Amino acid sequence: MPRTFTPKVVTANALLEGDAVWLTENNAWTRDIREAELLTDEAHADLRLLEAQARVDEIAGAYLADAKSGENGPEPTHFREEFRTRGPSNYAHGKQVELS
Amino acid sequence: MYTYNDFDEAFVRSRVAQFRGQVERRIDGSLTEDEFKPLRLMNGLYLQLHAYMLRVAVPYGTLNPAQMRQLAYIADRWDKGYGHFTTRQNIQYNWPKLQDVPDMLEALADVGMHAIQTSGNTIRNVTADHFAGAAADEIEDPRPVAELLRQWSTDHPEFQFLPRKFKIAVTGAEHDRAVTKAHDIGLRMVRNDTDEPGFEVIVGGGLGRTPMVGKVLRAFLPKADLLPYCEAIVSVYNLLGRRDNKYKARIKITVHENGLEKIQDLVEDRFAAIRAGFSGHDQALLEEIEAAFAPPAFESKSTGGYEAARLANPAFRSWTDTNLSDHKADGYAIVSISIKKHGATPGDATSDQMRVMADLAEQYGHGELRISHEQNVILPHVHKADLAKVYAALREADLATANIGLASDIIACPGMDYCALATARSIPIAQEIATRFDELKIEHEIGQLKIKISGCINACGHHHVGHIGILGLDRAGVENYQITLGGDGTETTTIGERAGPGFSADEIVPAIERLVTGYLGLRSDADETFLQAYRRLGMEPFKAILYPSEDKANAA
Numbered sequence: 001m002p003r004t005f006t007p008k009v010v011t012a013n014a015l016l017e018g019d020a021v022w023l024t025e026n027n028a029w030t031r032d033i034r035e036a037e038l039l040t041d042e043a044h045a046d047l048r049l050l051e052a053q054a055r056v057d058e059i060a061g062a063y064l065a066d067a068k069s070g071e072n073g074p075e076p077t078h079f080r081e082e083f084r085t086r087g088p089s090n091y092a093h094g095k096q097v098e099l100s
Numbered sequence: 101m102y103t104y105n106d107f108d109e110a111f112v113r114s115r116v117a118q119f120r121g122q123v124e125r126r127i128d129g130s131l132t133e134d135e136f137k138p139l140r141l142m143n144g145l146y147l148q149l150h151a152y153m154l155r156v157a158v159p160y161g162t163l164n165p166a167q168m169r170q171l172a173y174i175a176d177r178w179d180k181g182y183g184h185f186t187t188r189q190n191i192q193y194n195w196p197k198l199q200d201v202p203d204m205l206e207a208l209a210d211v212g213m214h215a216i217q218t219s220g221n222t223i224r225n226v227t228a229d230h231f232a233g234a235a236a237d238e239i240e241d242p243r244p245v246a247e248l249l250r251q252w253s254t255d256h257p258e259f260q261f262l263p264r265k266f267k268i269a270v271t272g273a274e275h276d277r278a279v280t281k282a283h284d285i286g287l288r289m290v291r292n293d294t295d296e297p298g299f300e301v302i303v304g305g306g307l308g309r310t311p312m313v314g315k316v317l318r319a320f321l322p323k324a325d326l327l328p329y330c331e332a333i334v335s336v337y338n339l340l341g342r343r344d345n346k347y348k349a350r351i352k353i354t355v356h357e358n359g360l361e362k363i364q365d366l367v368e369d370r371f372a373a374i375r376a377g378f379s380g381h382d383q384a385l386l387e388e389i390e391a392a393f394a395p396p397a398f399e400s401k402s403t404g405g406y407e408a409a410r411l412a413n414p415a416f417r418s419w420t421d422t423n424l425s426d427h428k429a430d431g432y433a434i435v436s437i438s439i440k441k442h443g444a445t446p447g448d449a450t451s452d453q454m455r456v457m458a459d460l461a462e463q464y465g466h467g468e469l470r471i472s473h474e475q476n477v478i479l480p481h482v483h484k485a486d487l488a489k490v491y492a493a494l495r496e497a498d499l500a501t502a503n504i505g506l507a508s509d510i511i512a513c514p515g516m517d518y519c520a521l522a523t524a525r526s527i528p529i530a531q532e533i534a535t536r537f538d539e540l541k542i543e544h545e546i547g548q549l550k551i552k553i554s555g556c557i558n559a560c561g562h563h564h565v566g567h568i569g570i571l572g573l574d575r576a577g578v579e580n581y582q583i584t585l586g587g588d589g590t591e592t593t594t595i596g597e598r599a600g601p602g603f604s605a606d607e608i609v610p611a612i613e614r615l616v617t618g619y620l621g622l623r624s625d626a627d628e629t630f631l632q633a634y635r636r637l638g639m640e641p642f643k644a645i646l647y648p649s650e651d652k653a654n655a656a
Contacts, residue, residue, distance in 0.1 A: 057129030
């Protein structure tokens with residue numbers, strides 16, 4: 001049986017700051033996963049990833065990460081991806097303070 | 101201490117200039133990430149979960165005050181005001197921006213430091229006993245040979261693309277504080293029958309996914325043969341080591357798959373072939389380096405004030421009980437500054453703390469600092485007459501935690517709070533365990549206990565050689581922590597044994613508490629350490645403490 005496709009977002013690290021960014025529907029990189037494009041179709045997701053990977057002077061290491069639809073937009077499903085939306089747990093550094 | 105000569109200086113500067121060009125080409129898009137990655141890794145630059153990370157080598161763990169101050173300056177100028185000391189005597193900056201890294205490297209070059217070969221499949225920073233040059237049980241200071249190895253291995257044309265990374269550790273003392281048996285090459289200084297100093301050469305040790313205790317390749321290697329012999333080992337590994345599978349590429353697997361005897365034969369053959377090429381230049385160089393590491397002019401003065409201060413101040417007494425080690429010179433002590441304040445991140449020092457430690461080294465410590473693989477900072481040469489003043493200054497800087505070697509002196513890798521390879525977090529677990537033992541006020545009663553935590557199977561947190569090891573894993577999308585017991589990273593290196601099923605993030609701290617308080621009931625007397633009790637009793641009683649319900653279920 002073919003594996004069912006779970007929704008994804010395209011994510012990467014910003015080239016200069018190195019922090020997590022997500023690809024939006026209108027081809028911008030956002031630092032807020034809730035603004036990302038939630039990809040529910042596998043072929044479309046693969047295409048979006050290819051497009052993202054071509055933007056070598058903006059980001060590094062683009063990949064598809066599992067996400068789900070939440071009240072305010074896409075939300076991570078795995079704890080690793082959740083940490084990327086927030087920052088480290090030992091200091092108030094990273095997105096948990098930069099986004100608010 | 102060794103200071104860069106013109107050659108070192110020119111080499112490091114030219115690498116900074118090269119890297120500056122590479123970063124520019126990456127930023128303007130003419131280099132892709134795939135092209136840039138090996139270049140940045142050669143210069144110690146990683147891309148982590150939330151930012152880049154720059155890993156700076158502290159060769160054989162030795163720093164002078166000017167270097168420590170520069171590390172503080174770099175933390176303030178280009179990072180978030182702190183640095184993380186690692187289990188391989190490096191310092192990591194967690195928040196550099198790509199365009200700033202060449203300037204950071206330039207600032208390092210200003211004080212004779214670099215980040216070269218702190219990553220990639222090359223010979224990494226050569227580590228050494230952090231008490232080198234000070235320890236009472238030392239045959240010779242191992243740092244001159246460590247420096248010789250650094251010069252030999254840096255940009256060595258044959259060894260820039262090894263099958264996998266390659267780590268060397270050196271100790272000059274009887275008691276192994278450098279985990280030499282868990283390195284690709286471990287060098288233990290020994291004397292032969294005629295009292296000549298040389299090395300026991302250990303090969304194929306390593307932790308990671310396939311932990312192995314190193315094996316003795318040569319029981320006695322004359323000091324003068326060190327470079328050709330090491331070159332022979334790495335050269336044999338370079339050809340024989342597997343490149344088809346990253347997980348089987350370390351020399352420990354090469355030794356395991358080919359057998360020690362075959363490796364011995366190949367190394368001895370290669371050694372015989374290249375020995376003559378080392379015509380003595382290396383020994384002349386070593387002599388120069390040894391002169392640079394001449395011991396400081398130790399003073400003799402009264403230690404009477406020290407004893408009086410100990411009697412007068414219980415907090416100072418407690419600190420001297422845990423944080424001092426025996427020094428080779430009369431009247432001196434080795435001070436371990438704990439970078440493990442209860443509840444803080446193991447190994448993290450703020451820029452202010454770095455400056456305080458630099459000042460103390462300058463004022464009271466003959467200008468020397470060391471970074472230990474246990475993520476603490478050492479003042480190797482402090483006269484006992486000055487200890488009370490050093491303690492007072494450390495207290496002011498929040499650096500006077502009296503816990504060296506105790507339950508809260510935990511090694512922890514950065515884990516999934518920073519590391520892209522991690523499968524779970526380590527830092528919060530270390531913070532919670534230390535906080536808990538501080539609340540219970542029992543760590544002095546517990547005595548010597550090494551807890552080591554890794555956030556993935558690669559074992560940067562040395563969990564395999566912790567008396568209690570904790571390994572963080574991802575089990576079906578949830579953080580899960582496995583416990584190993586009975587590990588040991590000293591001259592009696594032992595890989596810990598897995599206790600049983602893992603614990604959730606909520607369960608792991610209570611489990612460790614149960615285990616350690618349970619040990620208090622199991623030990624034969626207050627002098628029997630956790631490790632000794634484990635060795636005497638074996639896994640079963642500890643397992644029964646860790647998994648009480650299972651025990652009942654079996655009985656029913």
